[in-house]
């Protein structure tokens with residue numbers, strides 16, 4: 372169960388080399404417990420799609436890849452319980468065949484469910500909470516090797532779901548379901564930014580899930596991706612215009628050199644929720660590959676002003692960008708969610724893989740967004756000082772209490788948690 376090859380051990384994008392001295396690949400919960408009991412420092416590794424040091428450890432990594440079984444489906448309660456290494460793509464295919472669905476998905480189905488929820492990963496939609504809002508229960512191995520089970524209503528549950536890997540190794544997770552549904556995806560081109568004035572709320576609510584893509588140069592969003600749920604009334608004909616944006620008549624990738632085969636089907640073709648809500652198809656490389664990512668969340672009520680602020684630095688950031696995406700996320704009550712008690716607008720950036728250059732523009736973005744108290748995505752790159760991040764999480768002291776309870780010696784610690792989370 373221990374990986375002894377000497378392959379470089381790095382994240383998906385290849386921008387971060389982990390410091391782990393060995394990688395364990397347990398197949399059972401008992402094996403996870405054994406590793407945790409014996410380790411001095413240990414960390415779970417999901418599908419390695421984070422861009423910063425959040426998944427790093429100085430000693431033992433536990434790859435969750437072998438714990439990828441669906442444990443049970445409860446049709447009456449409408450819940451599914453999975454092991455800690457299942458990926459959204461695998462889960463989506465299974466659930467759809469059983470007649471069920473999740474409320475939302477991120478841009479890619481390749482990520483592990485637990486790793487995504489641990490960092491408050493999200494899709495889009497003014498009424499859609501992030502993916503972690505679908506969690507109703509979890510089981511994890513705490514630092515002493517014992518199993519802890521928390522369900523909705525239990526003390527600490529709302530802190531443990533977006534857990535940043537800080538409380539233990541999550542071996543099981545239960546998610547709420549709804550009956551399966553179909554989605555139509557349509558792309559519109561060149562949405563003038565001036566259209567947002569006075570009607571931004573309507574535009575952002577223009578589809579079940581909506582993404583606006585831009586490089587922040589010029590006066591328009593190059594693409595608007597609308598993902599609409601198909602109702603009992605059946606498929607809709609796509610309108611020729613979305614505000615002043617024009618219906619695309621061929622499939623589009625969000626980044627110029629990403630082949631359109633890699634993206635989920637567009638042109639209004641009806642398909643299952645799990646093959647339309649992500650932007651990228653499971654069978655292909657998502658996004659660009661050689662890239663870096665950053666994302667900041669601001670209150671949705673400040674959307675218009677924050678977009679105007681971003682436009683003032685468009686020329687400075689555009690040379691380093693592959694693409695930027697604007698999405699919405701509904702408020703929730705998960706302590707470390709960037710959308711805790713606040714509806715959010717999220718500014719995402721897919722950068723060329725040039726950290727020295729990106730590092731110089733992040734403070735610029737952080738400074739123009741400062742009036743809106745931005746919260747960075749936990750799994751992406753940012754340069755905000757730790758005090759600024761900590762000040763934006765009113766439940767951080769409660770989370771620190773949870774750490775004290777389940778990992779008092781910081782066995783699951785690393786440089787990321789040292790910087791941003793531990794007191």
Ligand SMILES: Cc1cc2nc3c(=O)[nH]c(=O)nc-3n(C[C@H](O)[C@H](O)[C@H](O)COP(=O)(O)OP(=O)(O)OC[C@H]3O[C@@H](n4cnc5c(N)ncnc54)[C@H](O)[C@@H]3O)c2cc1C
Pocket residue numbers: 383384414415416417418419420421422425426435455456477478479482483484485486487488489490491492493494535536537539540541542657658659664748750751
């Ligand atoms: C191409 C691409 C597209 C992306 N699109 C989106 C998007 O649309 N929306 C968005 O919000 N984010 C997006 N992300 C970011 C991504 O969703 C997050 O980084 C997420 O954490 C990745 O999940 P993972 O399984 O790869 O986690 P990892 O990077 O492997 O780990 C992340 C954290 O989760 C912890 N963890 C993982 N598994 C467990 C476990 N079983 N128990 C305890 N802790 C665990 C790790 O220890 C670490 O702290 C994207 C990333 C990429 C590369």
